[in-house]
Amino acid sequence: MTPALLLHHQYLPGVCVLALAGELDRTNSGELTAYLKRVRRPGDHVVADLADLSFMDSSGLHILLDCHRTCLAEGASLHLAATYGVPVRVLEVTGVAEYLPGHATVQEAIAAVLRRP
């Protein structure tokens, strides 16, 4: 039984807002990779809303960093929103948090992304 990972997205002009819910681990991280590839339009900024993500492992970190690099290469950026609990723990202990800007809410993340286009 693979833990449930629920993925949703919403488009704003130049921004793909991605909501992750459930538990993200090695058994379902491929779903996130495929989803990102499918829904992110070239050049889009990405805001990843982690509010309902109760677990994230190192494979999740790798996907976020890959996404970050893809964004940078296209002049865009990846911002995280509502990070707490296990995801923030994993982001923190590895130092990855320092590479990925974090915001209290999705609204603030979107505002930050749109301020520096």
Place this chain on the structure above:
Amino acid sequence: MTPALLLHHQYLPGVCVLALAGELDRTNSGELTAYLKRVRRPGDHVVADLADLSFMDSSGLHILLDCHRTCLAEGASLHLAATYGVPVRVLEVTGVAEYLPGHATVQEAIAAVLRRP
């Protein structure tokens, strides 16, 4: 580690209203026996509020039945309130539910007890 069992009581004229919370099993059922003995005044009806009791085993049934018998011997009765989940399952499968009147709410249980003094 013994699971937490929280016991509270409140007096009404002729009625002892007992609220049980947590998990009731063989490792802590002695606490309930002692508590009942201490707080129930002779002749009191008892209303046992099980709303926040998430587990009850057969030792809990024995205590309720003992209390029921003590009440009967003194012309009083034991009524249960807000029984669902595990406690109702155990009361049902043993047929004990048929001996102990059950009510949706504490208020209804108190009203029923006071109707037949």
Place this chain on the structure above:
Amino acid sequence: MNTEFELRCPIGPDLGYIRDLVRIHGQHHGLTGERLDDLAIAVNEAVTNVFDHGGRAGLITARDHEHGVTVEILDAGGGLTPEHLAAAIVDPAGNHGFGLWIIQHLCDEVAVEQTGLGSPLSLHMSGRPATVVLLDRSARHTRRDLRRAVSDPTS
């Protein structure tokens, strides 16, 4: 490496820990709602008996099957017999006898063996709804639903 089990833990006095483990096991192997409660209730009664009547030590082993789980409670005391199971009665007027009755009425299959190592009690639980089992097996009692009864005390 023997991994012909899904979960194993020694019998200890922390009944809440054992109930939680059994719930996690059942949940991850397809049991939900009342079936999950039933398994936790049954295992709890069996372990309580190991302390009340048995060797006060033993081993719990949980396995999964295509449609449900089996939990084996191995009492190091070895005193539990098929006769005890067969003799289980419910006597709300008396003071004893609920444990083995509850176990046999909540589980789909219950069996006890006697081995040199103790008396393993196997409780099998399928994933199908519990109501079926209750209607099936418990003709002895009126199966009125207390939750219905409590919401309408006149019924």
Place this chain on the structure above:
Amino acid sequence: MNTEFELRCPIGPDLGYIRDLVRIHGQHHGLTGERLDDLAIAVNEAVTNVFDHGGRAGLITARDHEHGVTVEILDAGGGLTPEHLAAAIVDPAGNHGFGLWIIQHLCDEVAVEQTGLGSPLSLHMSGRPATVVLLDRSARHTRRDLRRAVSDPTS
């Protein structure tokens, strides 16, 4: 009957089940909050490695101590070495290497043995607050609290 463990389960692909078992074990043996998260995160990484780099089978054994718990992940493959642990680095620019780093930075003690049966990785977790451990050990990174940072992005 060997009961020198508190909990044992075979390594299987249901990582969520293993995390839940480990959480129940830690919780009933005194771990709370972040310490409980840390243990679940570390065990999850170790078990993931058994699938990614190891024998894809093995055994998880949890024991409790006076002030905390130890979880042993025995990889049937036996390929994990102390050198792997020592070589663990974090390279946010690269693509690998987070698992063993995370394990060693979240647990109080980490050790690997090599036996004929496989490579048991022992993760020890005490009940004391995790922040102490982090401040202690992770001088390499600025330990700013992301939760503080996210509520004030300018800080």
